[in-house]
Amino acid sequence: MTGREDGRIRHPAWVRATHWINAAAFVALAVSGTAILLALPRLFWGETGALDAPAWIALPLPVNLEQTGWGRNIHFLAAWIFVLNGLLYLAWSLATRHLSRRLLPDADQVRPAHIAGTVREHLHLRGPGPTQTRYNVLQKLAYLAVVLVLSPLMLLTGLTMSPGVTTAIPELFDLFGGRQSARTLHFLCASLLVAFLAVHVWQVLANGPAALMRGMTIGRRAPAAEPARRHEREAKR
Amino acid sequence: MSDISRRKLILGASALGGTGLLASCERIGEGGPSRGGLYGISERLSFTVQRFLLRHQPLVREFAPDAISAVFPTINTTDPDDAAYRRSKEIGFSDWRLPVRGLVANPAEFSLADLKAMPARTQITLHSCEQGWSAIGGWTGVPLAHVLAVAGLKPEARFIVIRTVDGWWDTYDLFDALHPQTILAYGMNGGALPIAHGAPVRLRVERQLGYKSLKYLASIEAVDRVDGLGQGRGSMVSELGFSWYAGI
Numbered sequence: 290m291t292g293r294e295d296g297r298i299r300h301p302a303w304v305r306a307t308h309w310i311n312a313a314a315f316v317a318l319a320v321s322g323t324a325i326l327l328a329l330p331r332l333f334w335g336e337t338g339a340l341d342a343p344a345w346i347a348l349p350l351p352v353n354l355e356q357t358g359w360g361r362n363i364h365f366l367a368a369w370i371f372v373l374n375g376l377l378y379l380a381w382s383l384a385t386r387h388l389s390r391r392l393l394p395d396a397d398q399v400r401p402a403h404i405a406g407t408v409r410e411h412l413h414l415r416g417p418g419p420t421q422t423r424y425n426v427l428q429k430l431a432y433l434a435v436v437l438v439l440s441p442l443m444l445l446t447g448l449t450m451s452p453g454v455t456t457a458i459p460e461l462f463d464l465f466g467g468r469q470s471a472r473t474l475h476f477l478c479a480s481l482l483v484a485f486l487a488v489h490v491w492q493v494l495a496n497g498p499a500a501l502m503r504g505m506t507i508g509r510r511a512p513a514a515e516p517a518r519r520h521e522r523e524a525k526r
Numbered sequence: 527m528s529d530i531s532r533r534k535l536i537l538g539a540s541a542l543g544g545t546g547l548l549a550s551c552e553r554i555g556e557g558g559p560s561r562g563g564l565y566g567i568s569e570r571l572s573f574t575v576q577r578f579l580l581r582h583q584p585l586v587r588e589f590a591p592d593a594i595s596a597v598f599p600t601i602n603t604t605d606p607d608d609a610a611y612r613r614s615k616e617i618g619f620s621d622w623r624l625p626v627r628g629l630v631a632n633p634a635e636f637s638l639a640d641l642k643a644m645p646a647r648t649q650i651t652l653h654s655c656e657q658g659w660s661a662i663g664g665w666t667g668v669p670l671a672h673v674l675a676v677a678g679l680k681p682e683a684r685f686i687v688i689r690t691v692d693g694w695w696d697t698y699d700l701f702d703a704l705h706p707q708t709i710l711a712y713g714m715n716g717g718a719l720p721i722a723h724g725a726p727v728r729l730r731v732e733r734q735l736g737y738k739s740l741k742y743l744a745s746i747e748a749v750d751r752v753d754g755l756g757q758g759r760g761s762m763v764s765e766l767g768f769s770w771y772a773g774i
Binding site: 325329339354357358368451455457458 | 565567568576579580584587597657659660661733734766772774
């Protein structure tokens with residue numbers, strides 16, 4: 290389980306900055322989103338839904354109508370930060386080919402046998418070993434799902450709840466099947482993102498948190514990793 | 527239906543001296559509602575982007591009558607506790623008057639019959655509440671643009687202040703006030719507007735959340751600035767921490 294701190298994955302400054310800005314925005318969005326949800330902890334499909342209308346899912350949460358004021362203020366402020374920061378990250382990732390080099394699975398990683406092996410390692414809670422110099426395939430797929438699928442879906446389903454935006458772009462209603470459908474999908478995607486966050490944090494804690502946190506903050510490796518770096522330098526010569 | 531309303535919008539706009547003024551109303555800077563801090567920045571961002579998206583004044587989606595919701599929630603005031611209102615209600619609002627004043631050439635008071643005699647518009651739309659619920663209802667009324675044109679809105683008017691029987695007040699810039707689907711509704715789902723939904727007349731501002739569609743209208747006033755009203759935030763709910771602009 291010591292693999293990553295010896296690994297050669299280093300985070301450039303722009304990745305570290307956008308990572309933590311996104312982390313702060315996401316926590317603010319999740320907390321304020323929950324506050325807003327409490328005004329109607331019920332989910333519906335289609336255009337309409339209300340407290341006394343039949344629901345698809347009635348969440349086991351207390352109804353609280355008093356939290357939407359601050360909830361909405363924080364939610365939309367954090368949403369702007371999430372979106373602008375996310376666009377910056379995406380543009381930079383494409384421009385520097387970070388996305389294709391770091392996050393797209395390599396050819397050998399998409400072979401069924403390799404994927405099956407990685408799944409087996411994870412099911413046995415075994416780390417990928419000390420020689421890892423890249424993200425494993427499941428990790429890459431999780432990151433890609435967050436960046437390219439779940440985050441854009443959060444934005445689009447969020448916009449489908451806006452009466453102003455849907456007036457200009459009514460196609461959003463057709464895309465998601467209505468305002469309440471979009472609200473339901475917004476909740477489901479948010480739940481997946483929270484699940485991702487839980488696994489993400491657990492993986493950090495289980496794989497040398499000090500070194501990984503150092504890597505994602507000041508961007509330098511732990512002293513213990515020095516031999517690996519020397520080895521890396523020698524290999525480059 | 528929308529053609530007639532578009533004509534009304536043009537009528538309203540021409541009373542203002544052309545569409546140039548409409549365009550300039552995309553700014554709410556001078557004399558507009560103010561909000562400081564980070565929330566002010568994000569509200570302004572949302573407002574600016576939405577005004578750009580809505581610059582051609584599209585209509586909100588309208589539905590067929592069979593889409594009308596069986597359950598349409600009513601919140602906040604559902605029967606104003608006001609002596610004059612109760613008396614008026616007992617006589618079918620026959621003594622009810624809606625004053626239109628401020629920056630208008632012909633200040634006037636309109637009765638319910640006056641409003642019903644004006645060109646009507648019926649729209650079946652999706653109402654969305656900041657609490658998360660939404661319902662489809664059919665609304666019949668006269669476009670606010672028509673009423674303002676009749677009253678002779680002056681060119682220097684930039685905002686419309688609306689006050690209600692139960693003490694709510696809100697302001698709208700002309701971009702929204704003159705939109706064809708912004709109506710003074712006296713009918714709902716084919717019948718008279720129910721008490722719980724704001725009888726005798728409520729406002730419908732379809733491109734924003736429900737809290738901008740005030741119920742129990744008491745007065746309409748045209749002004750050139752709203753920064754002197756209350757705390758200068760533009761509406762009663764803004765003073766409680768909600769956004770003045772509720773398109774999101």
